[in-house]
Every structure is written in structure tokens, then in C-alpha cells.
Amino acid sequence: MxxxxxxxxxxxxxxxxxxxxxxxxxxxxxxxxxxxxxxxxxxxxxxxxxxxxxxxxxxxxxxxxxxxxxxxxxxxxxxxxxxxxxxxxxxxxxxxxxxxxxxxxxxxxxxxxxxxxxxxxxxxxxxxxxxxxxxxxxxxxxxxxxxxxxxxxxxxxxxxxxxxxxxxxxxxxxxxxxxxxxxxxxxxxxxxxxxxxxxxQGEVSLRSYFRHIKFAQLGDERRVLYGGGLVERYGTGFKFKFFDRLQGKLVTLYVSPAQMQAYRSSRYISELLSHAEEVRFFTVFALGTLAASPSGKSVSVEIDDLRHLAIVLGPAKAANGDERTPPAPA
Ligand SMILES: [Zn+2]
Structure with missing residues (x-):
């Protein structure tokens, strides 16, 4: 059959x-x-x-x-x-x-x-x-x-x-x-x-379970936060900086080298991030919490486990320019 x-x-x-x-x-x-x-x-x-x-x-x-x-x-x-x-x-x-x-x-x-x-x-x-x-x-x-x-x-x-x-x-x-x-x-x-x-948590609409970073709120932690941005490497670790600001503040997501080393799929993440020079941006999806930095100048997305992070490559850089068109909120 x-x-x-x-x-x-x-x-x-x-x-x-x-x-x-x-x-x-x-x-x-x-x-x-x-x-x-x-x-x-x-x-x-x-x-x-x-x-x-x-x-x-x-x-x-x-x-x-x-x-x-x-x-x-x-x-x-x-x-x-x-x-x-x-x-x-x-x-x-x-x-x-x-x-x-x-x-x-x-x-x-x-x-x-x-x-x-x-x-x-x-x-x-x-x-x-x-x-x-x-x-x-x-x-x-x-x-x-x-x-x-x-x-x-x-x-x-x-x-x-x-x-x-x-x-x-x-x-x-x-x-x-x-x-x-x-x-x-x-x-x-x-x-x-x-x-x-x-x-x-009950039943939610799929769309509402995903929240673009620019519409996120501190303390609102039961959704997948996502947005486009660029990555800086710190050894095997990295810091992701979102393009969109939250209430005027820079939003980052930091993964330490120790977190990467303890993660069984870290090779897969490294493989995705190795394309940094070829893509216009990355889109990160994270199930975590938003925390204000002690200085109050920036906000970080904190995740407990790298299984709560998904990375998608942005489109390839155009030969003639480097325009940024991260995905629009759903
Ligand atoms: Zn079958």
C-alpha cells in the first residue's frame, strides 16, 4: 500500500x-x-x-x-x-x-x-x-x-x-x-x-508562540524569541547581536565556550556559524528569558540549554552590496 x-x-x-x-x-x-x-x-x-x-x-x-x-x-x-x-x-x-x-x-x-x-x-x-x-x-x-x-x-x-x-x-x-x-x-x-x-501551558496559536525580538518583553519567557543579527566568535563560544533593539537597547545572546564544549551537537552549530562571511545575517530562535544587564544599557537572552537554540542562515550576500533584510515579524 x-x-x-x-x-x-x-x-x-x-x-x-x-x-x-x-x-x-x-x-x-x-x-x-x-x-x-x-x-x-x-x-x-x-x-x-x-x-x-x-x-x-x-x-x-x-x-x-x-x-x-x-x-x-x-x-x-x-x-x-x-x-x-x-x-x-x-x-x-x-x-x-x-x-x-x-x-x-x-x-x-x-x-x-x-x-x-x-x-x-x-x-x-x-x-x-x-x-x-x-x-x-x-x-x-x-x-x-x-x-x-x-x-x-x-x-x-x-x-x-x-x-x-x-x-x-x-x-x-x-x-x-x-x-x-x-x-x-x-x-x-x-x-x-x-x-x-x-x-x-495549554493551547496557544502557533504564531503567538513565536515572538519577534522587537516585540518581546522582559519577564515574558514562555515563548520562542527570534530575530536576525550577526555573530562574534569567542573561541568556540559566540555572542549573537540582534539587529532590532528592544526599547532602544541592544539585545544579545551569549554562549560560552564551556557551554559549546558540553553540547553534543556543537559541531553542527559551529558548522552553521562558519558561514558568517557568506551570509547577510543569521536568524536565531531561542527559548529563553530576557534579562536586563546590570548597567541597564542592554538586554540578554539567556537559555538554559543549547537544545533551546536554533540557528538559520540568512540569504547569501549579494555580489554588489550588503543589504540587510532580516525576516519580518510573523
Ligand atoms: Zn511503512
Missing amino acids: KPSKSITRAFCVELQQELSIVAARREYFSQEPPRARFNFLCSSEACRAQGVKITGVRYDVKPQENPTFVAAHFRANPNYEHHVDCEWVDEADTGDDKPEASETESETALRKVKRKLDDYIDVFDPALKERAKSEAVSAKPDKVIEEKPADLTPVSDTPKSKPPTETRTNNLERLVDSFRQAQAQLTKEEFALLTLRIPG
């Missing part, structure tokens, strides 16, 4: 684990060059046993602002049939836009919008499990548990149609990719329909 749902996870043969495309991208760029592409199999065991391949698209391209935004995503390989029990096959879902019997009008509208995205996130859990520093160098990546949908238990009395699974993650970069695709490819009205559930 052919999958009818967006495939949001696959089994990576080289890493011997299931991961999202964003996690695959991070692992790809964490390799020492020359980097090898990965082979993916379907995440459903019945398919995997039959060697059903999945294609990973654009995970070998760094996240970058681009007028023709194409999100990294998984795609079914047309040469393979999936098992009837595959989690991405849904016999009840015919792919048409007819409302389902139990749906309200707004649920139908939301379902149609979700289908336009490669990786729609229902639940984002910002809580990170504490890990000892010694684990930071461990070769075992941390995404097997985090990327699982909340519920994979089939409902026994309706064997034909699988229950809708929720996409749940604590991977900020994955949420950022989904947000960027929604921003780039949906209309304003469609974008406004999208919601996100945050454990302990």
Missing part, C-alpha cells in the same frame, strides 16, 4: 534509530567531512522487515532563509509498497477534502491546512530531561524517545482505521522548521488557524 500521511519519522540504517528529518540533518552535519548520506527505512516494523525504503529530502542542506522555501522532509519511495499496518498508511483517509462525519467546519479547515505542511507539530514539550555532562560526548543521540507520537496503541474495535496520532516533540529546531514552512507557504488566514499545545 502507499502511505497517505506525511511521513515525519524514519529509521536511519547508519544510526540504527528512528529520527525526524530535522534530527537527521543535525546528525548529517555533525559528521566530519566528507559527509555520507544516510539510508532510511520505514519506521513501521512490518515495513522495515521487508526493507521498505524512505527517501530523505534536503536534510543535507543547511537551514537557510530562501525565497523558494523547501522544507527538509521524508517522502515515500515509489518503488516500495507499505504494509497494511504501516503507521503512514490510512485506509480511511482518502486524501480528499470532504469533511469527516464527526468534524466541525473549523476542524475540517484545520485538517486541510495541516496537510499542506510536511511536519505539523501538535505538541511541543519544552521540558528537557536533565543529562549529566559526561553524557554530552556519548555517541547515542537523544531523539529516539522524544520523537514518538503520544499514542501508537491501535483501537481494538476499529481495526481498519488507525487512530489519528499526535506529533509531539521536544526538539526546538523541528518546531522552528515547521513554523518556517507554515510562514512561507500558508496564507495569513491559514497560518492563523494553526495551534500548538504546550504541556503545562
Whole structure:
């Protein structure tokens, strides 16, 4: 059978684990060059046993602002049939836009919008499990548990149609990719329909969970702050300076060399920052708190964990100039 749902996870043969495309991208760029592409199999065991391949698209391209935004995503390989029990096959879902019997009008509208995205996130859990520093160098990546949908238990009395699974993650970069695709490819009205559930915080609109730095407020700490800016390196650490000011004050985000050294994906961050000379700016997304400096002259974005930081490359510098066009607030 052919999958009818967006495939949001696959089994990576080289890493011997299931991961999202964003996690695959991070692992790809964490390799020492020359980097090898990965082979993916379907995440459903019945398919995997039959060697059903999945294609990973654009995970070998760094996240970058681009007028023709194409999100990294998984795609079914047309040469393979999936098992009837595959989690991405849904016999009840015919792919048409007819409302389902139990749906309200707004649920139908939301379902149609979700289908336009490669990786729609229902639940984002910002809580990170504490890990000892010694684990930071461990070769075992941390995404097997985090990327699982909340519920994979089939409902026994309706064997034909699988229950809708929720996409749940604590991977900020994955949420950022989904947000960027929604921003780039949906209309304003469609974008406004999208919601996100945050454990302990309830349901918010996806748009309101992201706040451009120029609209941020001190003490307002339960959102993803983002904005364009430039980076200064401090050894392996760095300081990011946002272009936009907050109440007239410079906003920075500092990551110390020690924080970088303790982070298992620091090579990926360094790889992104190594393009500083070629791009007009970086866009930083951070789940942190805003703190005024002791002098009161500047504001810093403080993050507890580098997993709460995502970096996107700005467009390449034009040959004839260096115009700055950081992304507009959503
Ligand atoms: Zn499958």
C-alpha cells in the first residue's frame, strides 16, 4: 500500500534509530567531512522487515532563509509498497477534502491546512530531561524517545482505521522548521488557524508562540524569541547581536565556550556559524528569558540549554552590496 500521511519519522540504517528529518540533518552535519548520506527505512516494523525504503529530502542542506522555501522532509519511495499496518498508511483517509462525519467546519479547515505542511507539530514539550555532562560526548543521540507520537496503541474495535496520532516533540529546531514552512507557504488566514499545545501551558496559536525580538518583553519567557543579527566568535563560544533593539537597547545572546564544549551537537552549530562571511545575517530562535544587564544599557537572552537554540542562515550576500533584510515579524 502507499502511505497517505506525511511521513515525519524514519529509521536511519547508519544510526540504527528512528529520527525526524530535522534530527537527521543535525546528525548529517555533525559528521566530519566528507559527509555520507544516510539510508532510511520505514519506521513501521512490518515495513522495515521487508526493507521498505524512505527517501530523505534536503536534510543535507543547511537551514537557510530562501525565497523558494523547501522544507527538509521524508517522502515515500515509489518503488516500495507499505504494509497494511504501516503507521503512514490510512485506509480511511482518502486524501480528499470532504469533511469527516464527526468534524466541525473549523476542524475540517484545520485538517486541510495541516496537510499542506510536511511536519505539523501538535505538541511541543519544552521540558528537557536533565543529562549529566559526561553524557554530552556519548555517541547515542537523544531523539529516539522524544520523537514518538503520544499514542501508537491501535483501537481494538476499529481495526481498519488507525487512530489519528499526535506529533509531539521536544526538539526546538523541528518546531522552528515547521513554523518556517507554515510562514512561507500558508496564507495569513491559514497560518492563523494553526495551534500548538504546550504541556503545562495549554493551547496557544502557533504564531503567538513565536515572538519577534522587537516585540518581546522582559519577564515574558514562555515563548520562542527570534530575530536576525550577526555573530562574534569567542573561541568556540559566540555572542549573537540582534539587529532590532528592544526599547532602544541592544539585545544579545551569549554562549560560552564551556557551554559549546558540553553540547553534543556543537559541531553542527559551529558548522552553521562558519558561514558568517557568506551570509547577510543569521536568524536565531531561542527559548529563553530576557534579562536586563546590570548597567541597564542592554538586554540578554539567556537559555538554559543549547537544545533551546536554533540557528538559520540568512540569504547569501549579494555580489554588489550588503543589504540587510532580516525576516519580518510573523
Ligand atoms: Zn511503512
